Amino acid sequence: MSTIAPTKPNPTDPPTSSTPPGRREPRRRSVATPPGDSRHRTRRSTVLGLERRHSLTGWAFLIPAAALIAILNFWPMIEAFILSLETGKGARLHLSEPLWLNYTRLFNDDLFRLTLGNTLIYLVVQVPIMLVLALILAMLLNDPHLRFKSFWRTAIFLPCAVSLVSYSLVFRTLFANDGFVNDTLMGLHLINEPIQCLANTGTARVVIILGLLWRWTGYNMVFYLAALQNLDYSTFEAARIDGAGPVKTFFHVAIPQLKPMIVLTAIMSTNGTLQLFDESWNLTAGGPANTTMSMSHYLYNLAFFNNPNVGYASALSYAILILVAILALIQMKVADRRD
Amino acid sequence: MTKKLRYLPRYALLTVAAVVSIFPLYFMVVGATNTSQDVLSSRLLPGANLLNNIRDLFALQNVGAALWHSAVNAVTTTVLALVVCSIAGYGFEVFHSRAKDWVMNILLLAMMIPFAATMIPLFRMFASAGWVNSTIAVVLPAVSTPFLILLFRQSSRSFPHEVVEAARLDGLSELAIFGRIFVPMMRSTYAAAAVITFMAAWNNFLWPRVILIDNQAQTMPMLISNLVAGYVTNYGVLMLAVLIACLPTMVVFLVLQRSFANGITGAIK
Numbered sequence: 001m002s003t004i005a006p007t008k009p010n011p012t013d014p015p016t017s018s019t020p021p022g023r024r025e026p027r028r029r030s031v032a033t034p035p036g037d038s039r040h041r042t043r044r045s046t047v048l049g050l051e052r053r054h055s056l057t058g059w060a061f062l063i064p065a066a067a068l069i070a071i072l073n074f075w076p077m078i079e080a081f082i083l084s085l086e087t088g089k090g091a092r093l094h095l096s097e098p099l100w101l102n103y104t105r106l107f108n109d110d111l112f113r114l115t116l117g118n119t120l121i122y123l124v125v126q127v128p129i130m131l132v133l134a135l136i137l138a139m140l141l142n143d144p145h146l147r148f149k150s151f152w153r154t155a156i157f158l159p160c161a162v163s164l165v166s167y168s169l170v171f172r173t174l175f176a177n178d179g180f181v182n183d184t185l186m187g188l189h190l191i192n193e194p195i196q197c198l199a200n201t202g203t204a205r206v207v208i209i210l211g212l213l214w215r216w217t218g219y220n221m222v223f224y225l226a227a228l229q230n231l232d233y234s235t236f237e238a239a240r241i242d243g244a245g246p247v248k249t250f251f252h253v254a255i256p257q258l259k260p261m262i263v264l265t266a267i268m269s270t271n272g273t274l275q276l277f278d279e280s281w282n283l284t285a286g287g288p289a290n291t292t293m294s295m296s297h298y299l300y301n302l303a304f305f306n307n308p309n310v311g312y313a314s315a316l317s318y319a320i321l322i323l324v325a326i327l328a329l330i331q332m333k334v335a336d337r338r339d
Numbered sequence: 340m341t342k343k344l345r346y347l348p349r350y351a352l353l354t355v356a357a358v359v360s361i362f363p364l365y366f367m368v369v370g371a372t373n374t375s376q377d378v379l380s381s382r383l384l385p386g387a388n389l390l391n392n393i394r395d396l397f398a399l400q401n402v403g404a405a406l407w408h409s410a411v412n413a414v415t416t417t418v419l420a421l422v423v424c425s426i427a428g429y430g431f432e433v434f435h436s437r438a439k440d441w442v443m444n445i446l447l448l449a450m451m452i453p454f455a456a457t458m459i460p461l462f463r464m465f466a467s468a469g470w471v472n473s474t475i476a477v478v479l480p481a482v483s484t485p486f487l488i489l490l491f492r493q494s495s496r497s498f499p500h501e502v503v504e505a506a507r508l509d510g511l512s513e514l515a516i517f518g519r520i521f522v523p524m525m526r527s528t529y530a531a532a533a534v535i536t537f538m539a540a541w542n543n544f545l546w547p548r549v550i551l552i553d554n555q556a557q558t559m560p561m562l563i564s565n566l567v568a569g570y571v572t573n574y575g576v577l578m579l580a581v582l583i584a585c586l587p588t589m590v591v592f593l594v595l596q597r598s599f600a601n602g603i604t605g606a607i608k
Contacts, residue, residue, distance in 0.1 A: 058431075061427060061517070064483070077456055145346075158361065165584070299458075300545070304549060317459060
């Protein structure tokens with residue numbers, strides 16, 4: 001992203017005879033033409049025609065992708081906002097009176113507040129633990145003296161190969177009342193009777209958080225490993241020679257150098273957690289009493305279950321969109337300030 | 340000796356991490372060979388019930404159809420996404436201009452749009468086109484992604500411009516330069532893009548669940564999700580179904596792990 005060459009024409013370029021100065025298009029350039037190299041422009045007699053043709057070819061190459069994104073991302077986003085101002089059942093939608101009716105209703109909706117709270121709990125508890133774990137594991141694996149490196153990496157990265165639905169169902173089985181976790185805890189005499197993990201709010205939330213940690217820690221670790229490979233390992237060795245322990249090295253050598261990657265993974269994880277659906281649906285089915293239900297799960301129920309209320313559901317979807325945007329902005333701002 | 344001792348805590352930590360990562364998958368594989376009771380009584384050794392579980396699962400559910408739908412959806416998504424996004428990434432980089440940069444920045448904004456915010460209008464759009472339950476409706480939203488375009492644009496950076504110039508002088512058309520020179524040279528980028536797109540498409544749950552209303556059109560993740568909706572769950576059968584649903588992506592992962600890692604981190608380098 002940083003290798004974009006200057007786009008201004010070199011002022012020392014001699015005007016070519018075949019190209020009237022007024023008709024030159026200085027903003028267009030050929031890629032990989034170093035500044036000052038006017039070879040491409042001067043050598044050809046029909047520069048303008050060729051360049052224009054190349055430019056059109058370029059547009060033709062990227063228009064299918066751009067059009068799909070415009071039609072399938074941007075337009076629906078606008079339409080969702082219009083829908084969020086409408087009310088009515090089924091296909092008979094009309095503008096609500098007042099326009100922000102769905103939004104005022106949203107703020108007074110206990111279930112919305114509950115699902116918002118649930119999602120924020122997952123976010124605040126799970127994302128920091130996961131990123132710290134991923135960082136520690138990446139640091140361990142980055143050590144050149146470590147043995148069996150590829151085995152450790154493959155093992156920790158392996159959960160990423162499993163779909164969210166699949167691991168949710170495995171976790172559901174592991175944490176069932178008479179499942180493996182209870183059997184083990186009772187076998188170790190840590191508890192006397194089975195804990196109803198998925199039937200209690202607190203433990204059910206913990207199970208979802210454990211599931212998220214299991215599935216995504218290795219994924220984030222791979223990002224840190226990629227970033228660490230671009231760093232000079234000697235900075236870590238130097239810190240150790242200077243007498244810094246692993247904790248000091250971690251906080252004063254690793255974290256500052258990895259900051260851009262930490263911000264990126266934090267934004268991605270936040271984005272993902274705010275859209276949590278599969279786990280809420282499959283692992284706990286939102287229960288008990290909706291206390292583990294995510295916002296997206298509630299959105300699905302509002303939009304596609306029993307009595308769909310498309311306008312109201314769209315208002316909820318905009319709440320998610322705005323949360324994603326705000327949290328991403330905050331994270332980027334926090335990252336800037338620490339400099 | 341002291342050096343070995345110093346490494347001991349790390350190996351202990353890594354062992355714990357590896358065991359925790361692998362154990363649920365081991366439990367799933369072993370569970371597929373056990374009876375429901377054995378799964379719940381935490382039997383951790385392979386059992387003799389695999390054939391019974393297979394028979395029960397296939398009697399209960401149309402697994403073949405779900406696997407077929409998942410495969411068709413995932414392969415179609417992957418092929419279309421690779422074609423559309425690679426040609427766009429190439430176009431952005433090789434035919435670079437300020438206006439195109441501007442368009443790219445706008446497209447990148449789409450990465451921040453949560454799927455939740457476009458899901459309802461997308462459903463209405465496809466429903467009015469009569470595409471509910473169709474492959475095209477499942478596939479289309481995943482064909483053009485800013486992430487893949489970015490990935491291909493980044494890798495186009497290393498594509499030497501002299502090659503393009505030389506090919507043009509030889510009279511090759513722009514499309515031929517792309518197809519005959521760029522595509523073969525960028526094989527590793529294509530592999531990375533294919534792996535991440537295929538895995539995401541195979542595992543996708545929310546959008547297929549929205550647009551595939553008919554149970555006849557359901558995909559593998561939808562099938563396993565419906566298995567626990569009944570009153571009594573046969574856990575042996577469930578573990579087998581989950582294993583079948585995971586198998587293709589696990590194989591892809593284990594064979595092409597490096598491509599997968601390059602795919603998820605490639606666009607940001």
